[in-house]
Amino acid sequence: MGGYGFGYGFWRHRTPSFIGPLDGLGPLYALPGPHRSLSSYTGLCWRVRRSIDAGEEDIGFTPDGWVDKDWLLAVAGGGSLTVIRDYDKAGQGHDLVQLSSGSQPRCVLNGVVDVGPNGHPVLVYDGINDYMDVHDSAGFSRNQAALTYAGVVRNTTTGAILYYPVNAGVGSVRGYIGFSPGATAPLLQTRSTDVAANTSVAGAAITSGTWNRLIGRGRYAAGGADISVNGAVVANNTLTPAQNTPDANQAANVRIGAATFGGAYLTGAMSTVVLAQASLDMAALEAALAKIMP
Template sequence: MAARFGLGLDLPHRHAHGAAPPLEPLAAQLYAAYGLCRLVSAYAGPCVRVRRSSDNAQLDIGFAGGLIDVPALLAFVGTTSGTVATWYDQSGNGRHAGQGSAASQPRLVNAGVLDVGPSGRPVLVFDGVNDWLAPASAQGFARNTGHVTVAIAAQPVLNDNEFLFMCLNASGAHRASLCLPPATNLVQAIGTRIDGAANQSFGRDRGSGSKRFIARFRYGEGQGDIAVDGAVTTSGFHDAGLTSDTDPATSLRIGSAWSDLYFTGSMSTLVLARAALDMASLDAALARTMP
């Protein structure tokens, strides 16, 4: 997961001069958006809040040239390791994803070396043991709605009943979650439309390596769509209608289910919407954020 940092680290993926950030065409429909590059032009805040292991000091790290400010990050962390205490929401809705426990924070720097993906861009590394982040003020994400979209750029390591993203309904069943079922090579969307109903799922083969995952829960049409690198599978999903007008029992989680089923691998982008986002446009946006 770790690699050497050099001057050419992210040049192939920098935003072209004058090019709009990846999620700019979808900005008005976003519920929350997390990335290690600038996703929308209107967002002026930091990218992440990093904790360094040497003394537990924390610092907000911003952007440079459209990407996370790697020199500032490495200068702060030094030869120690850096983990993410807050992954800032770039949608403008303030649903920043946090983790107060140092032991459960995903890693960004390992002993002074930046964690990167296959093409050299930074990633958050989830250890599969206890790492997760929780978006704030997000209990109503799947409340009284006909559509939800979840999109993630990630590189899973294991298929061991792990959750990339979780949203529970009021009765403790999944409303709109994205998981890796055990002993398979699938990525699976799992959820319910109404409280107390049994989970239903739809999925497709995910292949291997760094991937773009998109799940659309189209409750209103009684259908669901799941895409891997732009290839889409559509399935029936519950009876058509809006979801229940109740808040989920817990906050959303990135990288785990509830108190277990932790994700093993890396992640660079996560997008949430209370809408059926256009999958081709969203996939093209994710492709510009791949690590």
């Protein structure tokens, strides 16, 4: 536990001149990812697990706000790393957590860092059983007038990116963004009650295996839902009844990458995730996410 490489770059996790790309977007419920994203955040980025000895280590940032690749490699020691905890950069304690080693997404494979198109580290999900829970998030959807959830993701055309289950009733979810098997366009599903009214909105088509920015909003009190795919927005204003979400916690934590009821696990990779108990401005959020493509 600790020690291996921790002193290597701890001082690098913050810099006074850093400006967060998500500054000014309003209160965020959770903001995990490989980038610091908010200037107010002064913590660490990931807690990782080494394959060679199951040792654990906290990893910090470089001055430009990205998780430190050199630090990751120093800790990996030629082996692989998986992520136990992706710290919440909103500072609310809603970290992404996976304590089971067999279900932890990977960030280093045999001494090589998993990266996105711009060379920055990402989390790789195997499509079999990898997923992460947003810590202490069963109350995320309780009695909310609107919710926003977004992810920067590389995916095949199947699998859940983010979902949270209903409080009662098997086979459905309160909120979901992902891909139906074989679909070429991401789908947003959102539900205004646990047992009845829901709506689905399909976004713009994507190419399997590419990196995309997906944003979903459930505007419950306004009776609508929106999905944005790389800035292209599709709205649906038929969500009824128009009301807040149910005054009860969802059945479990918000999950990233996990299979929904009868669905598929995410096959691909994930970077930044954004959750908010509000209807965030989609254009502003899209612009911020575009600045931190991995």
